[in-house]
Amino acid sequence: MPRAQQPPEVDRHTLRRVAAVATSLSAVIATSVIAGPATASEVTLPCALARTDAHHSEGLDTWNRAYPRPARSLNAVMVFLSFPDSDPVADPAELAADYFPATSRFFERASYGRFTLRPAVQRRWVRMPQPSGSYGIRRDWDADRRGAYLRDAVAAADDTVDFSRYDVVYLVADPDAAGVDSDATKVVNLDRPLRADDADLRRFVTVFEQSPPDRNVLAHETGHVFDLPDLYHRPVDGKGDWDTYVGDWDLMGSQFGLAPDPFAWHKWKVGWLGDGQVACVALTGRRRAAVHTLRPLSAPMGPGDERRPRLLAVRTGPRSVLAVEARGAAGNDHGVCAEGVLVYRVRSETASGSGPVEVLDGHPGTEACWGTSVYPQLADAPLGEGESLDDTADGVRVQVYGRSSSGDWTVKVGRS
Numbered sequence: 001m002p003r004a005q006q007p008p009e010v011d012r013h014t015l016r017r018v019a020a021v022a023t024s025l026s027a028v029i030a031t032s033v034i035a036g037p038a039t040a041s042e043v044t045l046p047c048a049l050a051r052t053d054a055h056h057s058e059g060l061d062t063w064n065r066a067y068p069r070p071a072r073s074l075n076a077v078m079v080f081l082s083f084p085d086s087d088p089v090a091d092p093a094e095l096a097a098d099y100f101p102a103t104s105r106f107f108e109r110a111s112y113g114r115f116t117l118r119p120a121v122q123r124r125w126v127r128m129p130q131p132s133g134s135y136g137i138r139r140d141w142d143a144d145r146r147g148a149y150l151r152d153a154v155a156a157a158d159d160t161v162d163f164s165r166y167d168v169v170y171l172v173a174d175p176d177a178a179g180v181d182s183d184a185t186k187v188v189n190l191d192r193p194l195r196a197d198d199a200d201l202r203r204f205v206t207v208f209e210q211s212p213p214d215r216n217v218l219a220h221e222t223g224h225v226f227d228l229p230d231l232y233h234r235p236v237d238g239k240g241d242w243d244t245y246v247g248d249w250d251l252m253g254s255q256f257g258l259a260p261d262p263f264a265w266h267k268w269k270v271g272w273l274g275d276g277q278v279a280c281v282a283l284t285g286r287r288r289a290a291v292h293t294l295r296p297l298s299a300p301m302g303p304g305d306e307r308r309p310r311l312l313a314v315r316t317g318p319r320s321v322l323a324v325e326a327r328g329a330a331g332n333d334h335g336v337c338a339e340g341v342l343v344y345r346v347r348s349e350t351a352s353g354s355g356p357v358e359v360l361d362g363h364p365g366t367e368a369c370w371g372t373s374v375y376p377q378l379a380d381a382p383l384g385e386g387e388s389l390d391d392t393a394d395g396v397r398v399q400v401y402g403r404s405s406s407g408d409w410t411v412k413v414g415r416s
Contacts, residue, residue, distance in 0.1 A: 043268075047280035047313035047321055049348035056229035058356045059319075059348035060269040066202070067227040068167045070107065071271035073116040076168035079157045080122060085131035086177040090211060095172060096121040098211055099218045106219045109331045110262055111272040112301040117222070120166070125174070126157045132179030137208060139183045146188060150204060154196050164199035168225055170218070172207040184208045185217060187224040216255040226270055228252050228262070229352030246359045247378030249327070249342065253357075254374045261332035263357065264297050264311035264325040265346050279309040281413045283396070289414025294324070294341065296407050298331040312413060316394040319349040324398055326409045327382055337369035340382025341400045341409055343389055362389050390416045 043061050051059030063069055078099070080092040096119075104117045129152055136145040153171050154163070163169065173180050185208050193200035205221045207213075224230075231253035232242045248257035250266065267273040279292055295308045312324040323346055328339045343360045350356040362383040367376035383389055388399040397416035403409050 043275065045275050045278060045280050045313075046282070047278070047315045049319060049321060049346065052319065052349050054349055054351040054356070056224070056227055056352035056356075057348050058229065058265065058269070058346050058350070060265075064227050067225065069271060070111065070115040070117075070226045073118055074167040075165060076117055076119045076170060077161055077163070077166040078119055078121045078170040078172060079153065079161060080125050080172050080174070081128050081153055081156070082125040082174045083128050083130070083132040083177045083179070085133070085179075086174055088125055088174045089176050090174075092121070092123055092125060092172075095175070095211055098209070098213050099170075103218045103222065106216065106260075106332060107222075110267070111270075114272050115270075117168070119170075122157075122161065124160070126153070126160070128152050128156055132173070132177035135179060137173070137179055137184050138181045139186075141184060149206075150188065150190075150194060153204075154194050154201065158196050162197050163201055164197040168205065168222065169201065169203075170205045170207055172209075175208070175210045180208050182208050182210050185214075185221060187221050214255055216251050216257075216260050219260075220251050220255040223252050223262070223266075228266055228270070229356050231355075231357050232353070233355060234353055241375060243375035243378075245355045246344070246357055247375035247381065248337065248373055249344070249359055249378070249381070250357070256374050258369065258373055258379065259327055259333045259336040261298060261327075263323070263344065265313075265321075265323050265344075265357070267297075268311060273310060274306055276307045277305070277309055278311045278313060281312055281314045283314060283413070283415050289412055291401070291410065291412045293404075294326045294409045294411050296326045296328045296330070296409070298328055298333050299407060308408075312411065314394070314396055314413060316345075316396070320345060320347045320394075322346075322391060322394055322396050324411060324413065326411075328407065335372075337373055337379040338382050338384075340384045340387075341398065341411055342382045343391070343398050345391075345394075360389060360391060362387060392416065 048061045049059045050061045051057045068074055082088050100119045107115050107117050135149040136142050187205050189203045193202040231246045233244050243254050246253035248259045250263045251260035268278055281290055292312055295310045297310050314322040316322050323344050325342055327342050329336050345358045347356050359378050359381050361381045363380045368380035370376050373379035383400045385402050390397050395416050397414050399412040401410040
């Protein structure tokens with residue numbers, strides 16, 4: 001995940017709302033990929049995109065069983081690694097407090113209490129056999145050196161950790177060691193698993209953060225463990241804007257975002273939203289438009305909510321949908337810049353980091369929350385009451401009629 005790019009410190013713009021807004025995005029031509037192995041369908045709705053071979057595909061008709069699904073409690077272990085060239089300054093308990101219970105609470109809120117991440121924090125440093133600089137730790141890590149690091153870490157910790165008991169493994173390096181690069185924090189997936197305690201270890205979250213770490217960094221990396229993609233755009237030369245696809249929306253775009261709660265599409269993918277909370281909008285034949293009541297994504301679950309839509313999805317192609325959800329200043333999104341109805345495009349054939357999700361800007365002529373937003377151009381993307389958006393690429397129009405006293409939004413979706 002990229003480091004923060006701080007915008008200039010200026011006063012926050014006053015948000016301006018207009019009666020109607022239209023925007024268009026050119027269609028992106030992506031290379032087709034072959035669908036994954038056929039299995040019994042897990043999601044039956046017609047707007048459920050099929051999972052493809054794209055890395056962290058946004059298809060959700062079936063679950064990729066190479067990843068643990070966070071629809072139940074999962075156990076995690078946090079191992080702290082020191083090096084012979086540096087005596088740790090911090091205590092493992094101090095570093096653990098940078099991540100927990102905050103990360104578990106993030107997922108508890110995001111999942112409406114349906115998922116619990118249970119960390120087992122090791123209280124002692126585990127000494128690696130080689131100096132920190134010998135592993136060549138960096139963002140784009142040499143595979144052989146990275147493999148040596150993982151093998152050494154598992155071997156060094158095996159006497160005190162029963163790896164067979166855990167679904168998620170966090171390897172936290174001494175942040176003060178000379179060879180540790182804070183930009184290298186990431187999930188490592190192995191084609192050939194390491195073997196320990198009669199268990200195959202296929203992926204690790206390697207943590208190299210300074211203390212305090214980047215906000216929500218562990219939740220972001222843990223999202224990859226659950227098969228969620230990177231939503232940011234990485235410039236070819238590493239310079240420029242990283243957040244042009246989704247801005248502040250969903251922590252898989254930016255861990256610094258003002259609205260880090262996962263998209264409704266992601267909540268549906270991992271099982272936190274059920275089929276009854278998704279409305280597939282069919283705009284075929286004589287059915288040119290439909291009006292829906294949309295429950296805010298961050299609203300607590302209550303009686304009857306399993307049949308109240310929090311996601312509207314319009315199938316726009318074999319591997320694409322236009323998604324509509326309501327975002328508000330509550331839960332993980334308590335610091336959101338602008339509330340309203342958010343519209344975005346999802347493509348199941350587009351790989352992680354290449355733009356599988358794109359937010360459509362409801363106010364392309366304005367920016368908001370300079371000084372706090374990671375990408376002010378999309379900070380005020382949601383539509384407010386009386387506003388509309390035309391997606392000319394797919395011929396779909398989204399109109400927001402109003403909001404009820406209970407907070408629900410009335411949204412019309414039709415042909416433009």
